[in-house]
Amino acid sequence: MKTYFHNKKITSMLGIVPSFVSYFDDEVNNYTFPPKQTMMLKKIMGFNKHHLSKPDSSVADFAIFGLQYMLKNKWILKDEIGAIVVVTVCPDFFMPHISNIVQSSLNLSNEVICLDIAQGCSGFLVGLMQCFMFLEHLNDKKVVLINGDVLSHKVSKQDRNDFPLIGDGTTITVIENTKDNEQINTKIYYELYMDGSRADALRIPAGGFKMPSTPETAKMYDVGDGNLRALDHLHMEGSAVFSFVQQEVPPLVQSLLHHTNKTLENFDVFLFHQPNKFMLQKLSQKIGIDSEKIPMNLVENYGNLSGACIPMVALHNFKDELKNKIFKTLLCAFGSGLSWCAMDFELGNLEYCEILEADL
Template structure:
């Protein structure tokens, strides 16, 4: 899918972090590998610390916490909200939907549209697409886009390949109509034939969770996990990024109205530092324009990674100025996409910590 959106803008962004900080150095003993071998990954992959939600904390908890913070500070009013879109892989329940839970907790009006979207790494781009389309029918109302996951609950703490990357976070983005906003180029690609590259085998209707699926096993590489745990095919994802994702970016710059010099900042999904460095090298993106520091500070927060990267690196600047940005994401699905859009003059762009 390739399209152009007109008259839409991001008005503000809030990031909500759990208070628990886990340090990579303290987790080395969890893994069935010599500590010296594990520590070599620290510099290469960008492992330092990550945020972990409490066992009973859910995406709706973080979404409600963030929106209550916004309402308390008069950053948005209830009567301005026309839709709540939640993008997550971690629903509180099969039923009801997270967006409806948030609407009910905040006592929003009954004409507010509530919509959940199951999407991971590309969740911010997919959520923006859905929000832009809803705005065509909401007049002067705004869309509240919640991107959040608590995937640390679904990753084995004895899996050195996956657990160091786990980072729980939620973002709340306010999106609105703006007739003066510049056109937004949007592209999204999907390939379900490679869906197994990032998967939680058990827990759905295909394979319900059971005592058997909870059994921890050595997967043959010294990593212990069960069928209830998420696993990423690291080499498969790396090759996917170096081929499909790099080709998409290069084609967009060759065939579109933008080139790399036109872009002020590149805000990409943050799988790990190594993948991003190799992608930047292949596409020719100057390292000073592309941020690769989210994993070492917070872990990989799935679909919240792009707005978290924006807040962490350029919050103050984007409150007062507008920048030409390239957003790109890639991962579970498999899915990969990009956007060219101006971001700036934000009403607020903040990161807060919760006790969740």
């Protein structure tokens, strides 16, 4: 899909991560591999530390904590909220939806639209698309976009391929229609693609209606490469995902440049999904992006935060500058689904932006 949006802007961004931090050096003995061999991954993949939530913490807990902070500090008022869009692959329950839980917990009006979207790595851009469409019908109301996952609950601690990578966290983004005479480019170009035929490259086999979780699906087993996991656990086929990213993302970026009549030099920064440092380095080299313009440091500080990666990498690297500067950004996400998408977007002059740690 190729399309344009007009007259939309982000006004505030908040990141919330759990206060507990686990260090890669302390996890080395979790694995069956020799420690020296495992430590080689630290430099190659960019592993260092990741924020992990408590076993009973959920995305709704992070979302409510963050929105309460925003309301208390008047980042947004209750009567300004026209819709809540939650994008996650970690629902609190099959029913009710997280957006409804948030609406109820904060005592918001029953006129507030509540919508949950099941999407992982591309969740921020998919969520923005939905928010933009809602804003066409909400006049002066604002939309609250919540991107969050607690995927560490679904990863084996004895799986060296997946566990060091995953982090937990949630971002809350406030989106609204632009006003007349604002110094921001109001034309937003957007491309989105999906390919379910390759969906098994990122999956959690058990836990849904097709294969409910049972004592059998919880049994740990050696998958053949020294890593231990169960059918209840997340697994990423690293080579398949790497090939997919290298194959699909460079043409996507070139297509966006073609349709916007721009070059890579026209952008101040490239905010990409953060799978791991190695994959981003290879991808940026293939596209031809100046390494100084594409942050690759989220995994080493927080872990891969799934759909919250793009707003968190923006906050982590440019939190102070975002308040008084406009960045010409190329946003790009790719992963579960499989899905890949990109957006030409001007981000900046934010009213508020901050990262919080929560005891969750």
